[in-house]
Amino acid sequence: MSSRRARPPEAVVEERRQDVLRHVIEHGEARIDELGERFGVSLMTMHRDLDDLAERGLLRKLRGKVAAFPALTMEIAARFREGLHLTEKEALGAAAVGEISAGQTVFVDCSTTVFPLVNRMREIEPLTVVTNSLRVVRILGPCQGIETVLIGGRYNNEFDSCAGPDVVDALGDIRADVGFISATAVAGGRLFHPVQDYAALKNAARGSVHRNVLLVDHSKFGKTATYAHGEVSDYDLVIVDSRTPEDEIDAMIELGAAVRVVALEETAKEE
Amino acid sequence: MSSRRARPPEAVVEERRQDVLRHVIEHGEARIDELGERFGVSLMTMHRDLDDLAERGLLRKLRGKVAAFPALTMEIAARFREGLHLTEKEALGAAAVGEISAGQTVFVDCSTTVFPLVNRMREIEPLTVVTNSLRVVRILGPCQGIETVLIGGRYNNEFDSCAGPDVVDALGDIRADVGFISATAVAGGRLFHPVQDYAALKNAARGSVHRNVLLVDHSKFGKTATYAHGEVSDYDLVIVDSRTPEDEIDAMIELGAAVRVVALEETAKEE
DNA sequence: AAATTTTATCACATAATGTGTTAACAATGG
DNA sequence: CCATTGTTAACACATTATGTGATAAAATTT
Known part of the structure; x- marks a missing residue:
């Protein structure tokens, strides 16, 4: 009864990733499994989202959790x-x-x-x-x-x-x-x-x-x-x-x- | 018995467009219908190829034909x-x-x-x-x-x-x-x-x-x-x-x- | 107005890509 | 050293994105 897999349009994916990023920035850091749960995607997908964000230099992936970069006095990067x-x-x-x-x-x-x-x-x-x-x-x-x-x-x-x-x-x-x-x-x-x-x-x-x-x-x-x-x-x-x-x-x-x-x-x- | 429509991988499409561009540069200009015939695609598709190249600033679309930019002494743009x-x-x-x-x-x-x-x-x-x-x-x-x-x-x-x-x-x-x-x-x-x-x-x-x-x-x-x-x-x-x-x-x-x-x-x- | 060329739209085929599951793999911590 | 936990790889699948040709409508030239 789980196993619903679809492929949302890429705009939706990007939006979710932005939301994840915002959440991480607001909280400083977050556990990866919690993020997956909160955003209603599998752990694997959340890993993929975070890999993407990390590659863009927007956050750091640690073990089991991710961390935002130290806020540059008030806000994070232009990106x-x-x-x-x-x-x-x-x-x-x-x-x-x-x-x-x-x-x-x-x-x-x-x-x-x-x-x-x-x-x-x-x-x-x-x-x-x-x-x-x-x-x-x-x-x-x-x-x-x-x-x-x-x-x-x-x-x-x-x-x-x-x-x-x-x-x-x-x-x-x-x-x-x-x-x-x-x-x-x-x-x-x-x-x-x-x-x-x-x-x-x-x-x-x-x-x-x-x-x-x-x-x-x-x-x-x-x-x-x-x-x-x-x-x-x-x-x-x-x-x-x-x-x-x-x-x-x-x-x-x-x-x-x-x-x-x-x-x-x-x-x-x-x- | 014609009507074969497929969707080649985008690398193939890009390669064809490069070939078209090269051909146009070598000849200075070319008729669009001839290009379609030479490269084995429909007129419509050739238009699309040329629109793409023109948008990238690599050639000019005129009526019925396309022209390369005046060769900058020897070769065209870095692109x-x-x-x-x-x-x-x-x-x-x-x-x-x-x-x-x-x-x-x-x-x-x-x-x-x-x-x-x-x-x-x-x-x-x-x-x-x-x-x-x-x-x-x-x-x-x-x-x-x-x-x-x-x-x-x-x-x-x-x-x-x-x-x-x-x-x-x-x-x-x-x-x-x-x-x-x-x-x-x-x-x-x-x-x-x-x-x-x-x-x-x-x-x-x-x-x-x-x-x-x-x-x-x-x-x-x-x-x-x-x-x-x-x-x-x-x-x-x-x-x-x-x-x-x-x-x-x-x-x-x-x-x-x-x-x-x-x-x-x-x-x-x-x- | 007639001929020619361009663009719009459609239906279709297929490539590209996000998704979850499972399992292998790596790393941490006793 | 094993047990636990986290990460990556490999699939199979679902769906979106995109190139294609045919046709017709629109625009341009003659």
Whole structure:
């Protein structure tokens, strides 16, 4: 009466694996047999799921259990944040793309928040796009009317981008019309990032850009991380979504920032 | 009595598409119905093959026929060279990996010739790898013991790497122990590349590397391209495969180059 | 409008892949 | 050393994914 074996569409499988990953990250670690039970698959299948996740570098397989990597101050790798708050990020991207005019040089930060924006940029041409994100290059590289310039330096696998002193140096020689920068944590109008190199990078980038735009979705507010990189008033425009806490918006306005709140079309499912 | 429809394994499909592409490149252009007939598939299927190739940017679909892109002096994009002379490239890679010691800084050129070598480099650690190739970064980036440094600059989609003055500048600040460089054409010991930026890049790289190793498979010999970038004697070691023409090897030795010929295990199928 | 070429849709064949079971295999812990 | 526990390999199966050709509809050229 057991023995029900089927083959779910690969999207379903991927979703389950994401769920497993989320569960492991939330609990720090978990027993493999428990996971199999909880997600209603056989032990063997759970092994396969975990092997897959481990191969992607998202968790570690130990004996009998798996463990998440030590949380990088607040959140785990970009690869995981990928699918989160997509509605919000789409809305931010839609609003931000209006800041770009054809022919300009645009700087794009390395952050999952900006990818929807980058996708929309494919329509505009000509355009020169400067970025330290390999992901952005992969999206824009094949586009005809767009010249893509990659800021080189030490490659960071976690964020799929370059960072470090070389990047800061290279930014010194660059001037962009518009720059889109993100933050992983915002509290009281102050911006934070868990990795020093990236905090430094964002500071340097701001100096090389004429009009700075900050993109943050509501999930980033009320949190901090180890390294500060300026505050919202350092930017010419701050774009947030409509689920951003009132008091955080007030704090930003208090600091003299120009804040634009973009509405969300449909209510996004919360996590 | 016709109507035989099956579903060949995807490797077979890919191979046919490569063959179609090769045919189109050799002839410059071809009628679509003729191609379908020649390759023994229906018109519809040939359309699908060509759509796929066109989407990859390997040829252009016109009305009733397809055209190759204007041959970039000699050969078309890296994406096409991909699967060619794999046996030779594997052999070159196997020989070249011996030149690397743990702890060194290694420069790797952007060329399909070096990818088998790069795969083998994953075993060695620690290692610092400097490259202008995004493909190399994608391979080595996730490796634990390897620090990957990407030379940034203007991104070139055709070669999936960065080139241009920024790259040459950045190379000036770098010093590597060993460098693996390739050439797309060699004639009489002189090296050539169809794109000026890349010829300049190879020259600059050579200056930043202590021990220069040149990797060339036999298919590159007896050809030239627009831009020269030095000659074989500029390198400390030249590695070629055993199917390299005698007279070309003699010419290289004449110029004072240290040439190592690596044997091929199995006879590779010629094209 | 007529001819030609492209795309859409269908039905089908088969490859690719997730699944659970069983059993072999490896590793840990007394 | 054995007993226990965890992992991997090998199957058989179910189902999805995908290439294929025929036909017809749509688009383009002449």
